[in-house]
Amino acid sequence: MLKKILLGLVVVLVALCGFIATRPSTFVVQRTATLKVSPDIAFAAVNDFHRWAEWSPWDKMDPQQKTTFEGAASGTGAKYGWSGNDQVGEGRMTIEESRANELVRIKLEFIRPFATTNSTSFLFAPAAEGVSVTWKMEGTNDFMGKAFSAFMDMDAMVGKDFDKGLADLAKVAEADAQKLAQAEAAKRAAEEAAAAAGGTSEAGQPGVEGAVAVPTP
Template identity: 40%
Template sequence: MKFIKWVLAVIVAIGLVLTVGGLLLPSTTHVERSTVIARSPEQVFATLDSFERFNAWSPWAEYDPQAKYTFERPARGVGARMRWVGNRSIGSGSQEITASEPHQRIVVALDFDGSQANATYLLAPEGQGTRVTWAFDTEHGMNPFKRWLGLLFDRMIGADYEKGLAKLKAMEEGVQP
């Protein structure tokens, strides 16, 4: 009986430490990657301000070649939306452009099976090209589990963002990846 009480006390203590510790972690997560593309901001913006070519450079398109995509009008700018249903690797969800500042910034609302986040593309002239910064932001609220998970986001999606930017660069510059 003492052993069972001791085990229960340890389980409760661990639960409290994880819960309280989780609440002390940041309530938001930010991940970003960038690259320079040898094209003007106008050219890069034209690609990013629409989902028509998204799967040509998306790091996730190859994870499920059988995924189903639907596109909603308008074709570009605020209100453009893409929905997908795929395998376990990519799940299902949608993304919608919510802000579009020509040649400078695009904000996309992401919905992954009910979990919301935002992606932002920042474009800035650099040398003879454009620096493209792709950022991911999400809020965890008071959920300690999501806050713990937030610590892993950079490792979870950082490499995909790098791969996507490399594919976007190759596509925009007309080079085979």
Template identity: 30%
Template sequence: MTIWTILGGGTCAVVLLAAGALLLPRHVHVERQATLAGNADAVLALAASNTGYQRFNPYLSTDPDLKIDPFGPETGIGSGFAFDGKDGTGTQVVSAVSQDAVRYDIDLGAMGQPTQMIAARSVPDGVVVTWSMDADMGFNPVGRVMGLFMDAMIGKTFERGLGNLATAI
């Protein structure tokens, strides 16, 4: 067996693995839901505020050195913050507010630009809060493989955030 045969076989294996990874889903959706004591208006007021969000920010629970720099208006569209911590750097900006949800555009630089939404619906025994994220993993084979693990990774973060929110409202 010559070196060219080994290199050719290795190249073919890499190409096949990359092509196989591109068959994985491009779009990732993560969602968690909880019924909390309180009402939808209180949840959405906190969620739409750059400082209110910090009262339940799930990353503050695990990173005491997380740096948060609020910007824009205190609440509503354009309200946001820059963050820098052990889990990454970027920005989160309120991009839409409706009577039942707040949407965020997140910029993680080279890590991507996912969107998140916190929806709240009052029910007789409290408020049902749904926290979700959508991400486009693009044509990057590594990103597509990472997409397989997003639910487990981000889902735990959302669960922690919902727990924090339960004590904040």
């Protein structure tokens, strides 16, 4: 009887391994949102890892996580590392390609709870209302990755985080745009005030034609 049970378990395990082996060897998760700002403002918030805490959905999962910044201040060569609770794990990101207002491509490396490397990109394209931002992650599935995807919907799980991140990115970018507009308006007002003051000063000074000739004794 025990032999039959063990044989049955072996058959089930073999069948399960066969099913897992048929799962896709690659995956892609992608979400797109339209932000009501110019491309340069949205790009700036993504191209600088120092600003990710303002909108990244994962930073909010563990406010106490340890973060490090290395390499370039922003753009190509910038590196960001994190280590936190079980929800965020540990890993690092490196910007491998940055094209102003068009693309930020990132090497995403997870160290804990499992080691894997994926590619993440942000694509920026002009849209009628502002800029279209596409957040995309793609990679390959080893056997464990295939097993995970067999029981978990990777697109739904990661996709909801992308949706939340893009929604928060929109809020941050729109706030940046408002601050920039206010700063530009204040600058214009100051320039106009300075010009008006300069014009009054010049108008108040007598010209050569208006000078009074003083007779010499």
